[in-house]
Amino acid sequence: MRFLRMKPGHGEVLIAEGELDRGEDEQRLVREFRRQLDAGLWAAVPTADASGRRQAQMVRAFSDIPRDAERVIFFPRAAGGR
Amino acid sequence: MLLALIATALVAVALLSEELGPRISRAWRRHRARRRHVAPLPYDPGRERRAEQRARMLLRSCVNDEEWAMYRDLGFIRVWGTQPDGPESDRSAGGAAYAYLIYPHRPIVAYLAQTHRLLAEYCVTFPDESRPYGEAQLPDSDDVLAKWMALTGDERRLIESANMHLPGRELDPARVRRDLWRLSQWERARLRDAEHSQAS
Numbered sequence: 001m002r003f004l005r006m007k008p009g010h011g012e013v014l015i016a017e018g019e020l021d022r023g024e025d026e027q028r029l030v031r032e033f034r035r036q037l038d039a040g041l042w043a044a045v046p047t048a049d050a051s052g053r054r055q056a057q058m059v060r061a062f063s064d065i066p067r068d069a070e071r072v073i074f075f076p077r078a079a080g081g082r
Numbered sequence: 083m084l085l086a087l088i089a090t091a092l093v094a095v096a097l098l099s100e101e102l103g104p105r106i107s108r109a110w111r112r113h114r115a116r117r118r119h120v121a122p123l124p125y126d127p128g129r130e131r132r133a134e135q136r137a138r139m140l141l142r143s144c145v146n147d148e149e150w151a152m153y154r155d156l157g158f159i160r161v162w163g164t165q166p167d168g169p170e171s172d173r174s175a176g177g178a179a180y181a182y183l184i185y186p187h188r189p190i191v192a193y194l195a196q197t198h199r200l201l202a203e204y205c206v207t208f209p210d211e212s213r214p215y216g217e218a219q220l221p222d223s224d225d226v227l228a229k230w231m232a233l234t235g236d237e238r239r240l241i242e243s244a245n246m247h248l249p250g251r252e253l254d255p256a257r258v259r260r261d262l263w264r265l266s267q268w269e270r271a272r273l274r275d276a277e278h279s280q281a282s
Contacts, residue, residue, distance in 0.1 A: 006220055007210065007214050008217045008220050009130065011133040011221055011224065012136060012224070040211070044232070054234075055235065056234045058235035058239070075227075077208070078208055079208070079209060081205035081244070081245060082245075
C-alpha cells in the first residue's frame, strides 16, 4: 500500500509505503495516516467496481481503508472559495 | 529635594529595566526577524509544467476512460449527483437526475441533466497551508481530482464545505450551457465511433 500526498508545485509525493501483513509496516502506516489527518488533510481511496465504474471512498480512520487498497491519496481539506 | 527625586528615578529605572529589558529585547529580535530578507526558492520555469504532468497521470489512473477523455478533450469532468432530492442547497431538482461539472480552479456547477437548467455554483478550494514551493494552490489536474474524489466519495460533505452561489456568479451561464452542448456533441461522436468500430 502506498500513501500519496498532493502538493502544490509538485504533484503527488510518495510519503509512505508498506505491506499491511507486516506488523512494523502497518504501525508505520497507521502513524503516518494519523499524522496526515492531524495536519488537516482528507484521505481517499480510488476504487473500481466490477462494472468498471470508478469512484473514491473517503476514509476517516485507518480501519476504513480496504485491506486490498493499492494507494491512499491525501489532499488538503475542502474550504469554501470565493 | 532634587537629589531625592533623582535617586527615586534611578531606582524606578533599575526596577523597570529588569521587567522591561527582556520584553524590549524580544521585540527587537522580532523586528529584526521581520526585516530579514529571506531568499525565495529559485524560480524553476518547468516546475509547474512537471507538476501538472504528474497530476494528469494521477488523475488518469483514478477516473474511468470516459471521464479522462472528457477532461482531455473538453477541459472538465461530469460527475452524476447521487442525492435523492438534488444537491444539498437546491431541493428544486425534485428527484430529477442532476450532475456536476468539475472545472480546474473554478466553481463546481450543478445542473439538471434533462433540461440543462443550472442549479448552483459551489465554490470550493483545497488550500495547502504548508505552502510548499511558496504556493497553496494544487496543479489543475490535482484540483480536478480532489473535487472528483470528494464528490464521488462524499458528495454531501463536499457540498456542505463549499460556498453556494446562484449560477452566474463566477462562471458565465452562457459558457456553461455551451460546455453542456459541447458535452452532448462529444458523447454523440463517441457513440458513433463505438458503433462504427463494432460494425467493422
